[in-house]
Amino acid sequence: MRMRKVAVVGAGMTKFVRRAQETGKELSWQAARMALESCDLTLDDVEAVCLGTAPDAFDGVHMKGEYLSDGAGAWRKPYMRSYVGGGTGVFVPIQGWYHIASGLFDVVLVVAEEKMSSYYPHAQAAFLTIFDHTTERPLKPNLLWIFALEMNRYMATYGISKRDIALVSVQHKRSAADHPCALLGDRDITIEDVLNSETLAWPVQRLDVSPVSDGAVALVLAAEHVATRVTDKPVWIEGVGWSLDTCHWTNRDLAYPRYVEHAARMAYEMAGVKEPRKEIHIVEPYDPFDYKALHHLEGLQLAERGQAAQLYIDGVAARDGDMPVCPSGGLLGVGNPIAAAGLMKIAELFWQLRGEAGARQVPGWPRRGLAQAWGDLMQVGTVMIMGR
Amino acid sequence: MTANIREFPGTPLSEKDFAEGKILFNYDELRGAFAWDNGIAIGRYLAGLKDGVILGAHCSTCRKTVVPPRIACEWCFRPMQEYVPLGDTGTVSTFSLCYVTWDVRRVTEPEIPAVIEIDGAAPLCGILHLLGEVDPHKVHIGMRVQAVWRPAAEREGAITDILYFKPLEEV
Numbered sequence: 001m002r003m004r005k006v007a008v009v010g011a012g013m014t015k016f017v018r019r020a021q022e023t024g025k026e027l028s029w030q031a032a033r034m035a036l037e038s039c040d041l042t043l044d045d046v047e048a049v050c051l052g053t054a055p056d057a058f059d060g061v062h063m064k065g066e067y068l069s070d071g072a073g074a075w076r077k078p079y080m081r082s083y084v085g086g087g088t089g090v091f092v093p094i095q096g097w098y099h100i101a102s103g104l105f106d107v108v109l110v111v112a113e114e115k116m117s118s119y120y121p122h123a124q125a126a127f128l129t130i131f132d133h134t135t136e137r138p139l140k141p142n143l144l145w146i147f148a149l150e151m152n153r154y155m156a157t158y159g160i161s162k163r164d165i166a167l168v169s170v171q172h173k174r175s176a177a178d179h180p181c182a183l184l185g186d187r188d189i190t191i192e193d194v195l196n197s198e199t200l201a202w203p204v205q206r207l208d209v210s211p212v213s214d215g216a217v218a219l220v221l222a223a224e225h226v227a228t229r230v231t232d233k234p235v236w237i238e239g240v241g242w243s244l245d246t247c248h249w250t251n252r253d254l255a256y257p258r259y260v261e262h263a264a265r266m267a268y269e270m271a272g273v274k275e276p277r278k279e280i281h282i283v284e285p286y287d288p289f290d291y292k293a294l295h296h297l298e299g300l301q302l303a304e305r306g307q308a309a310q311l312y313i314d315g316v317a318a319r320d321g322d323m324p325v326c327p328s329g330g331l332l333g334v335g336n337p338i339a340a341a342g343l344m345k346i347a348e349l350f351w352q353l354r355g356e357a358g359a360r361q362v363p364g365w366p367r368r369g370l371a372q373a374w375g376d377l378m379q380v381g382t383v384m385i386m387g388r
Numbered sequence: 389m390t391a392n393i394r395e396f397p398g399t400p401l402s403e404k405d406f407a408e409g410k411i412l413f414n415y416d417e418l419r420g421a422f423a424w425d426n427g428i429a430i431g432r433y434l435a436g437l438k439d440g441v442i443l444g445a446h447c448s449t450c451r452k453t454v455v456p457p458r459i460a461c462e463w464c465f466r467p468m469q470e471y472v473p474l475g476d477t478g479t480v481s482t483f484s485l486c487y488v489t490w491d492v493r494r495v496t497e498p499e500i501p502a503v504i505e506i507d508g509a510a511p512l513c514g515i516l517h518l519l520g521e522v523d524p525h526k527v528h529i530g531m532r533v534q535a536v537w538r539p540a541a542e543r544e545g546a547i548t549d550i551l552y553f554k555p556l557e558e559v
Contacts, residue, residue: 013396014396014398015396015397015400016398017399017400017401018401018402020399020400020401021399021400021401021411022399027397027398030397030398031397060418125491125492133422134546134547135430135433135456135515138547139501139516139548140489141501142486142488142489142490142492144488145484145486145516148484148501149482149483149501149502150482152482152483152484153481153482153529156482180393180396181396181398198487199485200486201487201488202486202498203484204484215398246462248456248462250503250514250515250516251455251513252512254481254503356392357391
């Protein structure tokens, strides 16, 4: 396959907050403007716009892509909203990537927005409609169920303790204390705080979960000949991958995310990564729940099955460890405005690989990073590998 | 360039801002009513439930029996037209003790959702349902359970024709 090189040249984001005064359009514009200003481009330079945003039900706005289009800078441009549930945040830059890699466009603006607070009083009830309307919804399921069922299966299969999993939440929330946009950064949180928090759906407790949030993130992607003129520090997109598992989620083993493995292998092959554990220097796995970070590290082949918790215990996953995991603070710490949260991970790699992450900077000027998101009915994996 | 940016956009609001009337907002309720067709395979499944039987579908190419039934095999994409009656017993493959309802009300007695691998279906092929008649703290993965059916006269061809699954043995 002959594909053009694509770089991320600019990034912007809003604060992640529980409820923002700004509308979704306004948040989108703020992030998009910041991304364009960060690389001294204007909307006139942008040839196409990709938008990522999760279910319409949160905003109560149908055709949310069209609704957000003016804020995202899409007026009179080729524009499309993509959506793969929680995986959207890492899929939407993939969509931007193939727009450019294919030769169709040279500069693409990628915007991810989420406003989960509109669903009042709590976005939880909006999730009811993701379950099958005939065979599952009459049982009155809530979103916590699928996480609790998956977490329990994961813990039981590999004999992992709640205490080991709580360490993930502690590390991410502590890391987030250094992120200027974070909603739940907490430098003083302990394992006991997590283990003593309210039990929502055992084994899931309150501090195992990321917060519902509002926020937006934007990136500017450019083809090689533009990127090298715009910046002396382009961050290249080296590999992308995505994969979907069966929607009959009760017909497969929840202990291992095979779809993440498929997506990761696609991305590794494209990036020429043969030994991911040596060649990936920073990883931002999707962490809406603490066990999910571990689950995904295993699917990404960055830990043996059932062994990811050891990375945290040994300090390998720490910001100054051999393979820092979620130096941003992740969804658990920074917040989880669904599509924006995934794109935040790409923005974090962009800043980290340029050495611009401030207090969060991983030492040693890492060369390559991987971000991953996950979603739908626990079935989609989206992966992007970036390097300088 | 987070290190170079001091002020990020975004204005946080709190519940207090609502209570004190500091902000204006527009409240509305969306109402949607739907009648979903069952389709061919789930239609048979529901008819089976009305008769007190859990039906699966068998693919003779892949030699695999799945539940709930479907008209096409995901593995070989061929039609899957043989419906097979399965047992109404199974094994808990995972469960949760849930203290929050779907509309975020707190409850003291937990609901116990579980994935139950149905006897007669391929390994790992189960359905989502609830457990009942059991001490929540004695539920475990691998527990053998059996469906508790609604009385035949009251069944309406719905997943709720099974009230819940209860342990097969004393726990």
